[in-house]
Amino acid sequence: MNNKGAKGSDTLRRISGHHLFLPIVFLAVVLLANVIKTPDFFEVSYSNGILYGYVVDVVNRASELVILAIGMTFVTAASGGQDISVGAVMAVSAAVCCQILSGGEVSITAFQNPLLLAVAAALLVSMLCGAFNGLLVARLNIQPMVATLILFTAGRGIAQLITRGQITYIRVEEYKLYGSYIPGCPIPTPIFFAAGTVILVMLVLKFTALGLYVESVGINSSAARIVGLNATRIKFITYVICGLLAGLAGFVASSRIYSADANNIGLNLEMDAILAVALGGNLLSGGKFSLMGSVIGAYTIQALTTTLYAMMISSDQLPVYKAIVVILIVVLQSPVFQQKFRDLRAKLRQNTAASRKEGAAS
Known part of the structure; x- marks a missing residue:
């Protein structure tokens, strides 16, 4: 009995010591609260070739946050700070994409320019925003939150300048597909964007040394320099990646509402992304990170939001x-x-x- 008790205690200790234990516990608690409030929370129905249900809605609505949380994880791990401009960069990305597609018109029913060109331009501009933040943090050694405060403040104004202060509508079915459903597929399209991003980043971490470099710089950038790592370049790259992913999230968000609304796209999502990283068990001071922990944290935040709405709590x-x-x-x-x-x-x-x-x- 004593041996069995000791083995059980060791097993419990290993499970509780796993880096994903607390994130999963937090998610389980939130899901349990949803079930108590809404007994049919886990029910999924199929109608008109589309899946419906609270769980489907949570996973779907968390897609942009998952993408942002991945970029925020890299930035946090490498620099020990957070990029609070990602929501504004989403708005800039959406503005560039929709403005190119519309050819400067307020509302269109057919693309004025190729979709691939618009998306590529939006992602390029987002990477430039990330590079701007990275330059301030990595090269000029400005505190990350102070450096990214610039685009946090000015980003939506830049998006307004791009769209000339108007909401640009892209009333084209092909564009709406990226934020809703592909014909014949019952799963919302944004879920594929989130899953594809997670898989791609996981493959990069598995087959390259990027994750090790980021953690090394985050733990001790001076020691990383001594062993030959270019800490400045690595920090800069993480901000560029964060900008790129924010741009992708902005494209998905704009296709949901088939428009570029500079005032509302990505609003307050930067705070949710930071919270997702924290919920994922990642230290906000940098160093070792858990990508899957951040992904679980993102779904926890969205499930929490769903719970609060179900409790009739207003968005304010x-x-x-x-x-x-x-x-x-x-x-x-x-x-x-x-x-x-x-x-x-x-x-x-x-x-x-x-x-x-x-x-x-x-």
């Missing part, structure tokens, strides 16, 4: 509840709390060992 009040979650996560990740938790676990192990010795002696 959502940030308050999300702020409470941020406080809890920051406290759980604080060194003081972590040390107290380790001390408690050690004390419990000592008490368990003492109890076993007393039982064996009797």
Whole structure:
């Protein structure tokens, strides 16, 4: 019995010590809250060739956030700071894409220029935005949040200049497909964009040393330089990647509403992306990171949003509840709390060992 108990304790310790344990627990808690509030939360129906249900909606609506969270994870891990301009970069990307497709018109029913050209231009501009942030952070050593505050403030104004202060509508079925459903496919198209991004990045991390370089620079950039890594270049690359992914998320978001709305596309998503990274078990101070943890965190945020809406909480009040979650996560990740938790676990192990010795002696 003692051996079985010891093995069970070791197994539990390994499971609880896994880097994805807490993210999965957070997601499970939120899903449980949804089930309590909405008993049919996990029901998925099929009608007119399309899947419907709360779960489908959560996974679908989280697609842009998943893409943003991946880029935010790289930036956080490498620089120990966050890019708060990603929401504004989404708006810039959408504005460039829709403006090229419309040829400068307010509303169109047919593309004025090739879709591939518009998307390529939008992603290129987004990468330039990321490169601007990267230059300030990596080369000029400006604090990430201060450096990205520039585009956070000016980005939507730039998008307004591109669209001439108007909402540009792309009323073309082909464009709407990227934000809704492809004919004959029951799964929303944005899910494929999110899944494809995750798979592509995971392959890059698996077959290249990018992840190792990012973690090395994030843990100790001075030591990374000594061993031959160009810390400046690596930080710069992470911001370019973050800008690129923000541009992709902006394209998906604009195709959902078949327009470029500079005031609302990506609004407040930068905060959700940061929270997703934190929920994923990643330290906001940089270093080692868990990409899948951030992805799980993104779905947790969207599930939380769905829960709050189901509780009849208005969109204006959502940030308050999300702020409470941020406080809890920051406290759980604080060194003081972590040390107290380790001390408690050690004390419990000592008490368990003492109890076993007393039982064996009797």
